[in-house]
Amino acid sequence: MTQQDVQWSTEINNRVDVRVARTRAAVLDAGARLLFTEGWHAVTHLRVAEEAGVGRATMYRHWPTVEDLLADVLVDCQEPWEAAEPTGDLRVDLITELDVFVGALQLSKLPEIIVAAMERAPTDPRIQAMHESMTRISRHPVWTVAQAPIERGELDPELTEEIVAAHTLGPILYQRLFDGQHVTRSDIERTVDAFLTAFAT
Amino acid sequence: MTQQDVQWSTEINNRVDVRVARTRAAVLDAGARLLFTEGWHAVTHLRVAEEAGVGRATMYRHWPTVEDLLADVLVDCQEPWEAAEPTGDLRVDLITELDVFVGALQLSKLPEIIVAAMERAPTDPRIQAMHESMTRISRHPVWTVAQAPIERGELDPELTEEIVAAHTLGPILYQRLFDGQHVTRSDIERTVDAFLTAFAT
DNA sequence: GGTTTCTGAGACGATTTGACTCACAACACG
DNA sequence: CGTGTTGTGAGTCAAATCGTCTCAGAAACC
Known part of the structure; x- marks a missing residue:
């Protein structure tokens, strides 16, 4: 990784840049969509960038490797597990x-x-x-x-x-x-x- | 598939060419090894060719697509299921x-x-x-x-x-x-x- | 021993991969 | 509201990979 490690610090003063949030949301959404429709091998920087309408360079800035990308996509698309109310039976x-x-x-x-x-x-x-x-x-x-x-x-x-x-x-x-x-x-x-x-x- | 469909007919008079058998064995073996050690995304023509010590062109001759290759690898590495003798209990x-x-x-x-x-x-x-x-x-x-x-x-x-x-x-x-x-x-x-x-x- | 045919090496254009630059627009902050 | 900061997209670049093809040589078959 020759490029500076974290140039866009993602959050400044506990505040996330609106643009970063937008990009992340669009990319993770597109990534999940690709994962579900075409399988996980479709989750590449190129494909997700196109699907999300985001620059390819931006992808690499946020997720240097495919694993970074896929891990985030997987975490993101896990729906919260709503616990049911136990009846006792x-x-x-x-x-x-x-x-x-x-x-x-x-x-x-x-x-x-x-x-x-x-x-x-x-x-x-x-x-x-x-x-x-x-x-x-x-x-x-x-x-x-x-x-x-x-x-x-x-x-x-x-x-x-x-x-x-x-x-x-x-x-x-x-x-x-x-x-x-x-x-x-x-x-x-x-x-x-x-x-x-x-x-x- | 522009190359002639089956130039090496795999079997002539019900007899398989020794070289073909050798190549197939080496490749399927290497393919299984890669599948088990690095996961199935490592099963590509290039990687398997290197691992098997076989020319890349030879790979494409036998298995035009990755699916062909993987399917054969999967079939090949399935060990036969020996049925146990039922005791009645x-x-x-x-x-x-x-x-x-x-x-x-x-x-x-x-x-x-x-x-x-x-x-x-x-x-x-x-x-x-x-x-x-x-x-x-x-x-x-x-x-x-x-x-x-x-x-x-x-x-x-x-x-x-x-x-x-x-x-x-x-x-x-x-x-x-x-x-x-x-x-x-x-x-x-x-x-x-x-x-x-x-x-x- | 002669013929068939399978193989490996290499060349090829097309495509993909990461990395990088740079102008620009959008944000944050005073 | 203006100014400085910072993320973004477009585009360039070399390297790697993909799929195809050719060709000479080796080895198997008869």
Whole structure:
């Protein structure tokens, strides 16, 4: 990187230059659009610059490498995970959470993001970190719901966050990734019931 | 494709030219190596040619596009799925099959292959077909084992191949893909027991 | 041993990649 | 509201890559 490290300091006095904000927004938006329509190999400086109506040089100023760009795009297009209100009924709450999960899988392009991140994760620590954070975020809701029943002894006390995730998110994700088909309400209920039957004490 | 379609007909009188075989073997081997070490974006004509010690022109002769190349690499590095001898004990047989599955996941770079295939599948019908065949192959063993008990009424008669796969391979694959950690014997047993508990009649 | 045919080296134009410059417009700040 | 600062776009540049093609030589086939 011969060019000066941070000439446009992004924020001065805690204030972001309007132009910078505009550029970033346009680019990240265009990047996400390309990622979802053409796959992650379409996310290059050139393509995104064209798509965003932004100069190519500007791209390189903000994101020196493709990894910088892709990492930002991935972070940006992660929709916030709205936590559902727990009713106290474990079965109902699990179904609700998995419903949200499936919604995210279907509406947003989470599978594409997951795959893109997984592909790059081995080589890029930033994306690896993002992948881990995504994993954590996705399993947090079901773990939160399951935690109390475990402590109360209604569920197998051996259960860990990883195991709960594997047996609730796992089957759902498998169906979405490999069968491609829509994950239906009854798929969710079957998964939850199987989990409860197997791990209820 | 201006160059004549098949000048080296690959086989003459059902016999493959030794040189062709050598080249193909070297290239597919190098391609797999690159795929597993640097990810699938490293599988380009140039890189593979260097890695395999083969002329670049030769690459283009055999595999005009990157998709041709990658598809062949993927097909080639799929190890044959040796079917285990069923004992008749459902639990034992399922554990055995999942053991084989986990072995394939750990030894071969199946996850990398899966991810690579998934990434390209939407754009390339050949890779999509390969992805589907891979899916079919992977779930065939567990389905075979589960089928008889279902017919005998020992397992939920509603069970389909997709559902069985989702609830056996799903959790295992999730752990491998997202936790990255080694899938242990007890993980397999837990998965099988959960499945049996949930779906035994 | 003669013929076929596969290979490697290299050349080629076209395209892509990063890096850089510079004039200009838009912002921030007094 | 004017002035100085700073991000931006257009465009240039060398280097690398892509896909194609030619050609001589080596090696396989018969």
